[in-house]
Amino acid sequence: MLPSSNRIVQALPMLNRLWTPALLAWLVLLSACETMGPGQPSVDRNALRQEAERLLEEDELEQALQIYSQLVGTASGSELSGFLMAGAEILMVLGAYDTAGEWLARAGNDATPDQAQGILELQARILATRSQVTASLTRVALLLPLTGPQRQAAIAIQDGFLAAHLSPPEASGRGSPALRIYDTGLLGAREAYTAAREDGAEFIVGPLLKPELDAIMGSAGTTPTLALNTLENGQTATNLYQFALAPEDEASRVARYAVANGALNAVALIPRNDWGNRLLGSFRTQLEALGGRLLQIRTYDPAGQDFSTAITAVLNIDRSDRRRQQLGADLGIPLEFESRRRQDIDAIFVAADAGAGRLLAPQLRFYFAGDIPTYATSAIYESSRQNGDLNGLLFADTPWVLQEQAAPPALAATLHRYWPQRTSAQWTRFYGLGFDAYQVMSELHVKPNSLSSFPALSGELSLDETGRVRRELPIAQFQDGSPVTIPPEAGVAPESTAELAGLR
Incomplete structure (x- = not known):
């Protein structure tokens, strides 16, 4: 004791x-x-x-x-x-x-x-x-677009940041630093950043959006800043750290998990947009770095409902059908024929949101791919709905979304009591980002450019050499319409995709 x-x-x-x-x-x-x-x-x-x-x-x-x-x-x-x-x-x-x-x-x-x-x-x-260790930090600024299209996400992040900020400083014995919040949607990112510095902020958290981050790059450098997004092409600056719920992290994570479970040959289905291309890039880079191969890629219309053209192409079923038609024409007789998919696929990567995912997964099973492990990112999961159509599908998500015990009991109770409308997976992720941003800020203030790996609501967090906060995420699988976290121990494989989908 x-x-x-x-x-x-x-x-x-x-x-x-x-x-x-x-x-x-x-x-x-x-x-x-x-x-x-x-x-x-x-x-x-x-x-x-x-x-x-x-x-x-x-x-x-x-x-x-x-x-x-x-x-x-x-x-x-x-x-x-x-x-x-x-x-x-x-x-x-x-x-x-x-x-x-x-x-x-x-x-x-x-x-x-x-x-x-x-x-x-x-x-x-x-x-x-x-989250309570803030050393001599006395003034903190939080920059978020509290007006505009991203208002709801910004408010959820603000609520999480405030929850950490207002936690009683039991361990440190110090009071919380003074906090001032700036609305980048109203002021503009560059103007809000300049105002925070002029008001004496010793650490700035934000801005949230990529264009806002680009806008402050000319001013960044003198005040330690934890941006809640990432710069393109590995850009960085002095005293600038980057922390985001980047779906690219999730795509890389499922690639590592797939290879660890023996999947070296993969195909990908992605929407025809920038988001799909970014996820594909991360998945492919990680897969190939570990010795895997991306055999084929097909894109689909994210606004559509029938994905058969993309699916049959990526599975080579269209080639099988063409061979049947050619053979029938050559022989001049109708043929009894069952389409077959290619047999060299170990895994399928699907970049899709929840709506598209609930349409894609049954169509993959219809075209004989129900027994192939299929991976996605957290965008596939909306906790407010039943997800039986997604049974068998694997994805990466934050610990707090997948494991309620990841959050301190008092924090979870506060969220459910004061922000009940934000307990869906989408808002929980943003709330956790705000809470974790406060922790990361505190750590970086005490030890600049150093962040030892530690468990948080948004994942196992660490800092790389470019100043970007990396997240290691748990893997879950839909079983009976709900996500079930797969234990991280080596050798623990997911349940059979075909069995979960009711194909066996």
Whole structure:
């Protein structure tokens, strides 16, 4: 059992000593434990555990952590999970959230049901605490198009940002920075950005839209800025970070998942528009980087309902039909013939929104492709509707949309209480983006150009060398009309697409 809350508060000054030589040595020891196991020389784990608990009661957290490091290297099963959880709690008090998250991830491997619930609660505490650490940040600006066509998305992002901003600063002991919100739809992006800087903002979050981001590029550089979109062609600037719910991330993620499950030969169906081309580019780049091949691509009219021309072409069924017609003409007699699709396809990538997806999926099954794993992005999913037509289809989405426990319970309850109209998948994603943007801003203010991977509502977040926040996303599969998250463990394959679609 950890010390009582007042002892935890008293221990917080150790945050200033987080990277002392002693603690650094212990963290190195923790990393070394990764290679240790039950085969190590036997120790009296019960005596060591009692000693660790005694040290905790005396607020000797660093010494207790050293003992749990030793216990982790000698235990297995649920006992190991318990030691990892106890060590993670100490690491959280010391502010080592990344290492605590790694310990909790390991603890989940052999956890009992009660331990698994405890792990979820601890991960939620990490998520909530990280959003509250703002160091000496005193003035923050949020730039969003609160008037105009993107108003609803902007309001959802604003609500999530405010939820993080107004969270009680339990762990940090500091008050929240002053926040000022600027409407780029009313002021213009360049004017709003200039006003935020002149008003003394120490960190700017936004703007949201690509044209707005292009508009501020001439002014970016002096004030740290977290844009809520991405620049084209890998562009970047000093002090400019980019964080977006980019569907390209999702296309890359499903490509990695497909290859990991043995799919190296794929075909793609995309709408005839810029969105479809961007998703295709990301999927193709990732697939080919991993040794896969994109055998064929066909486009469809996103406003249409009959996609048979594109489907039969991408599956080579049209060639099969032409061969039948040619053979019948050559022989001069009618032929009994069943169309066949090509047999060299391991996966199908479909870029489609929910409406087009509900039409495409049944037509793919009609043309004999129901047994081929089919992948999409989060645009395919609208939680407010039944999605039985999509059974078997796989897609990437944010943890909060797919796993309710990804959000701190208090945050989820607040969303459902005060913003019930925004609990559909679409608004949940934007709300999570706003909440996570506050966390990312806080981290980057403390450690510029550095963002260690951590779990958030929008995915597992990390920062690449160009200043872009990358998201690693869970994969889900439609089963009985609802998305079911596929466990991330290696070797866990999705359910048979054909069986889920009722073809077997």
